Amino acid sequence: MQYATRLLNHGPVILLTTADDDGPNVCAVAWCMPWSKKPPRFVMKLGRRHLSWDKLMATGEAVLNVPAAEQAAAVLCAGRTEGRELPPGVDKLAHCGFEALPSRVVRPPRLAGCVAWVECRLVRRDLAEAEGIVFLEAVAAESPHLDEHGTLDVLARPSLHHLGGDRFVADGRVIDLAGER
């Protein structure tokens, strides 16, 4: 039972960026999945004590950044450093080695080097507080790494999947069953 969640969910891990008048923040989120195609919507479990929670609830905006495999150490930094614990004036993004890029629609930044970005607005706010479950609707989405099938080219730019603890696995094999049916 101790490892039950690890058996079902191993990625891709997300870097959630948020921003308010005090500046941006970033945290790692492994428990995130789509829940609607039209419109594209996502659901994630977000700790209500995280600084990211406060910024998301205050502004209703976030970016789901999909990190590349080589960003694993920075992902751990984002997931092990509580924004609230940093000295005043220290930017957690820079502290973890991220470069912020402007988003197209929302205020929180995109993170450079990621394989994809989904800019989102909070929906169903009424459901969030009780369980720390956050519902987000995409308002912009982009990846320079889509292949001719419209899927992420994970062979060229592997994404990162969290196994648990300090362990990740990167995409490395594509199983294409087109033409098999």
Ligand SMILES: Cc1cc2nc3c(=O)[nH]c(=O)nc-3n(C[C@H](O)[C@H](O)[C@H](O)COP(=O)(O)O)c2cc1C
């Ligand atoms: C790989 C990894 C995955 C994580 N996944 C989640 C998650 O799905 N949900 C969550 O609330 N916290 C998750 N965390 C923990 C937060 O990222 C962590 O508590 C972070 O310090 C919160 O930052 P903040 O307080 O600056 O917002 C994860 C941490 C790591 C290292």
